[in-house]
Amino acid sequence: MENIFTDAFFMKKALQEAEFAFEKGEIPVGAVIVIDNKVIARTHNLTELLHDVTAHAEMQAITSAANFIGGKYLKDCTLYVTLEPCQMCAGALYWSQISKIVFGASDENRGFQKMGTQLHPKTQVISGVLEKECGDLMKAFFKNKR
């Protein structure tokens, strides 16, 4: 039997979260954290609703997953996020020692790769999973705003 638990499978769940953000008028970024093919956190950007720059999807997902695990390290976890993490989120992921980060669309301006933010040496990064779908949602959001 084919393994259904691909990176695209979980990125679709992150994309669903991004769509919730979109509906609320938030920049549409969604995230899930997975351990042993089980989703233990699902979040979306809430910076406008909460008036809080720290309320990025990834930050909430880290807090939520750590709460589920009962410890602050996310060593056996994978984060799926629709947009490349920023400096803040990558800095939080550094502290979490997360095993794997999978992101959809790149953020050429404020993504951690361009900004040179350091991840934990054990963290694996995969990019471009459902890149078009994740990027198209962002474009639709900013087109609406203009």
Added chain:
Amino acid sequence: MENIFTDAFFMKKALQEAEFAFEKGEIPVGAVIVIDNKVIARTHNLTELLHDVTAHAEMQAITSAANFIGGKYLKDCTLYVTLEPCQMCAGALYWSQISKIVFGASDENRGFQKMGTQLHPKTQVISGVLEKECGDLMKAFFKNKR
């Protein structure tokens, strides 16, 4: 009359917060955020208690100050923090567009300056305020741990 509201005045309040963290067995970092010489947020590191790598003093202070202000930007605010912010906290401060960051002790290993984290171009940084007191508290903490 002499102005009592110096950087050292507010750093002492951040140091008090760091002492609360110390008493709880947390890495002793404290922060306050000030607007018009008024303290609108006072926080200390709670990463152990909350099992949450995002619970640095600065992150909580940003959330708390934004909540007080009712908006996510901290444009007229100053953050006083006993230790140089890390990548995550500097990344959050970038988004907040905070006016001024004053820190006590430097973090040669994981501070944002060594890591190259980018702040908002309008953010002013002052370092070394009560540096010895802030650093001594950190040293006392790690000496206890050994």
